Structure formats: structure tokens, C-alpha cells
Amino acid sequence: MYYNNDTVIYFDGNFMKAKEAGMDLYGQSLHYGYSVFEGIKSYSTAHGTKIFKAKEHYERLKRSAELMHIPFHYSAEQLTELTYELLELNGFTDAYIRPLVTCSPNMSLSKGKESYLSLLAWEWSNGYLVDKMKIMTSGFQRPNPKAFKVEAKVGGHYVNSILACQDAKDKGYDEALVLDENGNVAESSGANVFYEKEGMLFTPAKGSILPGITRQTVFEICRELNIPVKETFFKPEEMRGADAAFFCGTAAEIVALDSLDDVPFAKNWEDTASQKVQQAYLRLVRVLSL
Numbered sequence: 617m618y619y620n621n622d623t624v625i626y627f628d629g630n631f632m633k634a635k636e637a638g639m640d641l642y643g644q645s646l647h648y649g650y651s652v653f654e655g656i657k658s659y660s661t662a663h664g665t666k667i668f669k670a671k672e673h674y675e676r677l678k679r680s681a682e683l684m685h686i687p688f689h690y691s692a693e694q695l696t697e698l699t700y701e702l703l704e705l706n707g708f709t710d711a712y713i714r715p716l717v718t719c720s721p722n723m724s725l726s727k728g729k730e731s732y733l734s735l736l737a738w739e740w741s742n743g744y745l746v747d748k749m750k751i752m753t754s755g756f757q758r759p760n761p762k763a764f765k766v767e768a769k770v771g772g773h774y775v776n777s778i779l780a781c782q783d784a785k786d787k788g789y790d791e792a793l794v795l796d797e798n799g800n801v802a803e804s805s806g807a808n809v810f811y812e813k814e815g816m817l818f819t820p821a822k823g824s825i826l827p828g829i830t831r832q833t834v835f836e837i838c839r840e841l842n843i844p845v846k847e848t849f850f851k852p853e854e855m856r857g858a859d860a861a862f863f864c865g866t867a868a869e870i871v872a873l874d875s876l877d878d879v880p881f882a883k884n885w886e887d888t889a890s891q892k893v894q895q896a897y898l899r900l901v902r903v904l905s906l
Contacts, residue, residue, distance in 0.1 A: 618738045624705045626698055626735035628740065632738070641816035642721035644728060648719055649772025652680035653716045655866045656699070657740070659901050660709040667703075668866075668901050670696040670831050674715070680768035681717055685727035695735075702735050712740035712867060716771075718895070740867075745792075747885070748874040749805070749863070753852045756780040758802040758824045766824055774806075782803035791863070793852060793876060796824035800849040807865035810845070811858040812890045813884075817845040818855075821831060830864045830897075837896045841888045852876065860888040869901075870894035 619625075619634040627637050645651035654677045658667045674692035699713055714736040719728035756779050762772060766885035776794075784805075786794035795807065796802045802824045803809055808831040817838060819831065838845045841901060853858045855861060860881050861873040872885045872894060885891050 618634050618736075623738075625737075626733070627702075628732045628734075631702070637734075638723060640721055642723070643718060644720065644722040645718035645771065648725075649770070649775065650684070650728065651718045651771035652677060652684055652715060652769055653771060654679065654680075654769060656715070657866055657901070658699075658703055658709065658711045658737075660711060661902055662823065663798075665700075665703055667696065667699060669829055669833070670699065672832075673866075676769065676829065677715055677717065680765075680770065681731070683765040683768040684750075684770060686717060686719060686731050686781045687728060688731050690731075690733060698735060698768070699737075702737055707739060707741055709739055710741040711737045712872055713737045742787060747872040749871060750788075750874050750878075751788040751791045751793050751876055751897065752784050752787060752789040753877055754784060754794045754805075756782045756783065756792070756794060758794050758796050760797050761824050766826060767822075769826060777805040793855075795852065796820075798849075799851060800824075801852055802857060804860060807863040807868045807871070809855075809863055810890070811855045811861035811881075812888055813858045815844070815889055817843060817889065817893075818850060818898040819845065819847055821847040821849050826905065828865055829870070830866055833897065833900070834864055834870075834893055837893050837900070839891055841896060843893065849900075857882060859883040860890040862890050862894065870897045 621635055622629055623634040625634045655672045656673045656724055658858045671692050674695040714732040718732050720730035722729055732888055780794050782793040792805050794802050801820050808828045810817045855881045856876045858882050
């Protein structure tokens, strides 16, 4: 699904075939989830293949490594250049890109001594989610922000995401809405969330969420379209039965939600401000213009 015999990756300073790469079984990242990563997308545009917000993603990757005390010395410019080369070597245009920073062998609970950069990519012309998702309030909570660096995109954090998402699917839903330790809405298993009421958008304030780059793009679109948006803490019952709601993320893009806990959102998606945001985002990534 992700690679074949001809797929090229970048690993530890070299381009190589994906099938030839290997992982050190004594690596700290494998044993403890001590790694940082990014999810980035490239698109076929009128100006050729373009990586959407490469600088922002790679600056966050560097910040995640810094927060986790993982040594990492690539610049955002170097990473962007390597990624375009990777796309060209594979002949990819619409693609998902996964930079991953892993650590050297170390069985002690101490900071990383050395890191390895991997750049992976695979063709991906659509989001991993589909419109009109039925979601449920999860019994799993986001990690307490006093226990983790929640603003860092860390491999080990996503065990929580797997548990929440799979629990929702096992119960017949498409995705989970995960709360923080105070019972406020945080995000989905892997995307930020907005809901709409009387023409205004609401999204969880920072604290227990990963404040996504797509989330920030939604703010920029709302300013352009004069759509009011507010960051605030709120309970799921405030969101349940609202006019509309959506998830947003690099992979997901903008995904309309159908219902929360079997309560439908009130308006037709096509009649909402949220739908205007969705259409503006799709234009933005394809033509790099609102």
C-alpha cells in the first residue's frame, strides 16, 4: 500500500530503496516511542508540484525534536530541498510525506544521543477521511499536558489516538471526539475540530491539543472570508446539535461531520460557513491562492 520494489526513501543521509532500509532493534524510538514526525502533503498545481506549507511543518519538526531533547541539525530549507528531490525520484505529485526522526540505541531513560532522519512518501490524492462522518464522544482522554509535551508531534503520543479511534470504529462510528482531563473537547484521534453556530466557528483553545498547521490555515481563511472564529474551552454538549462541524488536518484536509453521539448537525453542509472554509482550503492547496 505504501511502497513497492521501486520506491525510494531518504534515510540517514542517503537516498535508497525502501526495501533496503532497516531499523536497529535496540533503538530507543522502537522501544519507547521516543521519536518525532510530521505529516505533509504535496499537490499538483498550476505551478507544478508544490509542498503545502513545507516551512511551517519543518519548523514544527525541529521544535518537536527540541522539546523532546532529540539532537537534530537539519534546517527547514535543507529538509524542503531533500523532500522535493524525494518526490522527483519517485515521480510523485499528489503525495503524503512522512519525515521521521528516530534515535540511536539506548535502553536507558535518558535523552537521545544521536538521531536519524527518514523521509518517506507515497501517492495520496485524497484525505484519509470522508465527508459526513458520524463521530462519538470517546471515553479516552487526551494525555494530561503536565505529563507530556502535547504541542510536540511525538510517536508515542499516538497510542492514545489508536485506542480512541479503534474504540469508536468498534462501536459503529467513523471517528472519535476526544476530551481533555477536564471534560472539554480537545480534538479527534488525529485532527483538530471546529463547530459552527449562527455563523460563528468555535475551536478548542490550546492546552491539551496539538495546534495544527491546518487549524492555523482555517484561521487565515476565516480572516479572508470575514467568518468569525473563537478559540475557547467547551463541553461536547455545547457542540452536539450545532449548525455544523468539521475536522481538519493535513491528511484529512477539511472533513464535514454528520453527527455527534447520534445527534445530527442541524444545517445542510452546503448552506454553512464551514462549507465555504472547506472550498477555500481546497482552492488554496491547489492554486496557492484564496
